[in-house]
Amino acid sequence: MKKLQMVDLKSQYEHIKEEINAGIQEVLDTTTYINGPKVHEFQKSLEQYLGVKHVIPCANGTDALQIAMMGLGLKPGDEVITADFTFAATVEVVALLGLTPVLVDVEEDTMNISINAIKKAITAKTKAIVPVHLFGRAANMDAIMDLAKEHNLFVIEDNAQAIGANYTSANGTKTKVGTIGHVGATSFFPSKNLGCYGDGGAIFTNDDALAHTLRGIVNHGMYERYHHDVVGVNSRLDSIQAVVLNAKLPKLDTYGQARRKAAKAYNDAFSVNENIITPAFDFEGDDHVFHQYVMRITNGKRDALLAHLQEKGIPCAIYYPIPLHVQKAYADVRYNDADFPITNKLCAEVIALPMHTELEKDQIDFITTTILNFV
Ligand SMILES: *Cc1c(COP(=O)(O)O)cnc(C)c1O
Numbered sequence: 001m002k003k004l005q006m007v008d009l010k011s012q013y014e015h016i017k018e019e020i021n022a023g024i025q026e027v028l029d030t031t032t033y034i035n036g037p038k039v040h041e042f043q044k045s046l047e048q049y050l051g052v053k054h055v056i057p058c059a060n061g062t063d064a065l066q067i068a069m070m071g072l073g074l075k076p077g078d079e080v081i082t083a084d085f086t087f088a089a090t091v092e093v094v095a096l097l098g099l100t101p102v103l104v105d106v107e108e109d110t111m112n113i114s115i116n117a118i119k120k121a122i123t124a125k126t127k128a129i130v131p132v133h134l135f136g137r138a139a140n141m142d143a144i145m146d147l148a149k150e151h152n153l154f155v156i157e158d159n160a161q162a163i164g165a166n167y168t169s170a171n172g173t174k175t176k177v178g179t180i181g182h183v184g185a186t187s188f189f190p191s192k193n194l195g196c197y198g199d200g201g202a203i204f205t206n207d208d209a210l211a212h213t214l215r216g217i218v219n220h221g222m223y224e225r226y227h228h229d230v231v232g233v234n235s236r237l238d239s240i241q242a243v244v245l246n247a248k249l250p251k252l253d254t255y256g257q258a259r260r261k262a263a264k265a266y267n268d269a270f271s272v273n274e275n276i277i278t279p280a281f282d283f284e285g286d287d288h289v290f291h292q293y294v295m296r297i298t299n300g301k302r303d304a305l306l307a308h309l310q311e312k313g314i315p316c317a318i319y320y321p322i323p324l325h326v327q328k329a330y331a332d333v334r335y336n337d338a339d340f341p342i343t344n345k346l347c348a349e350v351i352a353l354p355m356h357t358e359l360e361k362d363q364i365d366f367i368t369t370t371i372l373n374f375v
Pocket of ligand 1 (some may be wrong): 061087
């Protein structure tokens with residue numbers, strides 16, 4: 001059996017090595033390190049893949065979120081509603097911009113932001129909702145867009161974990177997540193579903209005026225060389241990362257299928273055990289691209305299982321062990337712990353298993369057998 005890893009980027013690289021090596025050599029030979037033709041090519045391919053008018057590449061996913069919020073003109077004092085159960089980057093940028101983060105609970109079955117909790121949190125100061133398509137599963141965008149329309153709010157999708165997933169509306173239309181709200185942000189961190197070999201990110205929008213604003217912000221607020229119209233940042237995707245992304249983008253759907261296949265094998269194996277709650281999903285559908293395979297251990301043995309798996313050489317992780325509303329940086333007297341029952345429960349029960357595009361049957365069998373023997 002091949003060595004188990006949370007993410008096996010080396011085996012994935014072996015399949016695309018020639019293309020990547022040749023592309024990187026070309027960048028070295030042409031010295032087009034930044035904003036070269038490779039970056040432009042990637043931008044165009046991603047626009048086409050997502051069916052979105054504008055992709056603005058940038059340096060990482062955290063920047064993408066920050067620049068999206070800057071582009072929308074959010075101001076200190078504006079309230080931004082986001083999920084309590086997510087990676088800290090989502091709330092970090094809200095706080096950095098002097099906006100007021102409003103954390104809300106999530107839904108138990110999808111682990112995504114709770115629509116009822118959003119409704120309760122909306123005030124006269126609310127300006128935006130930031131749904132996170134957590135672990136690769138599309139959030140309930142129909143309900144979120146309806147609420148946004150009703151209350152005149154912006155929707156900024158944190159799509160760092162779900163690039164390639166489709167959201168199916170009640171009317172049957174499929175739309176790539178990240179392109180449904182006013183603006184979407186993603187990350188190309190190596191372990192993400194579309195990962196480069198360093199840092200990278202992008203912002204998406206169908207709004208021409210917003211796209212123009214964003215293109216200036218990523219480049220020091222310049223719309224004309226050395227004319228700085230707004231305060232911007234320096235956030236660029238480099239050409240070597242674009243080479244990697246150009247090689248991987250055409251494979252993203254195949255990668256998604258490989259992830260769903262592994263998730264189904266896990267789900268099938270664990271269906272016999274009543275102490276495990278697996279992520280329900282439609283294998284034929286594509287609203288979940290399994291950035292992470294996160295299941296729940298409901299008999300109180302989660303931490304013991306974690307230690308046991310580590311002993312057996314099976315990598316696993318807890319995403320996320322501590323709710324954001326109790327983190328030192330984000331705790332606030334406004335938050336009442338009793339308002340976050342689901343996040344609190346999930347933090348105590350979740351465990352993430354190895355999930356990547358190269359998982360083999362004998363690896364999954366070993367992982368599932370070891371877990372079933374223990375739980
Ligand atoms: C990874 C991630 C980010 C940040 O992306 P970076 O490229 O690491 O800055 C933001 N939000 C979520 C939900 C993420 O998983």
